[in-house]
Amino acid sequence: MSFELCATIAVILFAMGFNYTNGFHDAANAIATSVSTRALTPRVALAMAAVGNLIGTFLGGKVAATVGKGIVRLPEGSASLGVVIAGLIGAIAWNLTTWYFGIPSSSSHALFGGLVGATLLSGPGVVLWGGILKSVIIPMVLSPIIGLILGYFVMLGVLWAFRRGHPGTLNRGFRGAQSVSAFAMSIGHGMQDASKTVGIVLLGLTIGGYESMTRHQWWVDVLTALVLAVGTYSGGWRIIRTLGRKVIHLDPPQGFAAEATASAVLYTATAYGLPISTTHTITSAIMGVGATKRLSAVRWGVAGNILVAWVLTFPAAGAVGAIVYLLIRPLF
Template sequence: MGFNYTNGFHDAANAIATSVSTRALTPRVALGVAAVGNLVGSFFGAKVASTVGKGIIDPPTGTKGLGVVLAALVGAIVWNLITWYFGIPSSSSHALVGGLVGATFFAPHSQIFWKGIYEKVVVPMVVSPIVGLILGFIVMLAVMWLFRRGNPGILSRGFRHAQTLSATAMALGHGMQDAAKTMGIVVLALVTGGFHKGASIPVWVYFLTAGVMALGTYGGGWRIIRTLGRKVIDLDPPQGFAAEATASAVLYLAAWKGLPISTTHTITSSIMGVGSTKRVTAVRWNVAGNIVVAWVLTFPAAAAVAAVAYFVIRPLFN
């Protein structure tokens, strides 16, 4: 739940940064929308939870396995806090997967499913930002063409209202992805410790996970909100709507397929794609470059921290 809370305030920007930056929603209203969306969306993320819970690692059983899970979460939490402190919108999802791999790598009687990681994590990690970038560009071109004769003032007000819907859709997608990943970890811990059998998700896990993430989301993540909503590009309401609509569509498709993709990567690349329709130089590529570097570092950095944490806490779980 500690990781879950950091995920909520770390990734709140995914759902609300564009709405706040375009003044479509006030910050507190936007955070409320994001919190409720995360709560509802979690109930539609069972496939993603299953992938995380049983498709990435097979830890040892008993207390030793619980030590592996704890070390993995420590790795993810530390990386979330580091990137939050510097205002970098990195992926909590990939920090979690990296933590699982790092903690399991040195654990005896355990297994890492490298094929599953490649097919369900690495490939989607690469493909989803590309899809977001291209689709965001196309969607924004379509919006510009459809409303090319409209009154700018009226259109701006209309798209501000539309962003309420797109921000809600984005929050639902975040719940389907990120809340579901935490549910998968909870089930993994329950099964490893002998408290649960099978891959089914107990009802109380849905409410606990979604509730804590909602609290974390409402707590806010203003450093990352400023980066994503203002430093990458100055968005107007039509651009904000196009970016959120694009990202949420990609998230829904991935959740339907049970693929744990990064909401951060998806919305950030969608914003870049939308901004490129104005002109390529409208995107602050130096800021975007720093974000991409953080993306690349997330998996190995979280894995390294988790590996160190495992060696520290392993004596406590023998």
């Protein structure tokens, strides 16, 4: 077995490791609101999210192409495979750190940051800053703003449409509706986050000379989908508690409005091949929905801590990716 083949297999294994951490780290994106409103039991919600992620994996081809071709350009060879491995380790390290502290940061931006940090030190590798600005930075800034504003107005629409309804009846009805919105949210998570892992696997296969970025085998989608589903079902309870309880106490209509808003943003971004953060999207939607009650209903101190993590994710994962690359470069 050649060294390049071993390195390519290592890329796939580390990509699946990142994919697994992405699953339990971002499980909260799809189910935190449904669990906190008691629309779904935790295990039922996790199982549903796992199935939704599995389905969504096969629908995010444009996002996979953006990640595989639009972030960095690396020449074929084992040295470039070392860059991808270092970037994945940087992303995994940041995911585990933020999971430990219960902070809902973006696995997507951890992945991009780790890959960019390692590529900057690689020599022949090129960071496509134009692609990062268009596909990462601008969507990173706009998606939370859109989620916040849209969530606010969607919730206002719900309040107006059901203003004469009985609270008990409405809560029961919206708990049922949340089963649909949470499932839609989990599909959107698969369309976005699983597709990013697919893009990284295809990048590794292309660098190793075993695949073309213009096509890929079905097994890449299936493997990614299954690992993400297993990671999701494992559950990231620390982050679920943060999103479901610490930012704002949600009732079923608010939970439905937040999930419907986030799903709409995710589906739209996927249609245009924009790899946005599901974490940023659902968190900002929750804040927007909560602000319709009163501004003080949102625990802005917790929200501020989340914002700090958002800002730090890209450079922190990038720094770890760069350090890991320096350590493993002699091996490649």
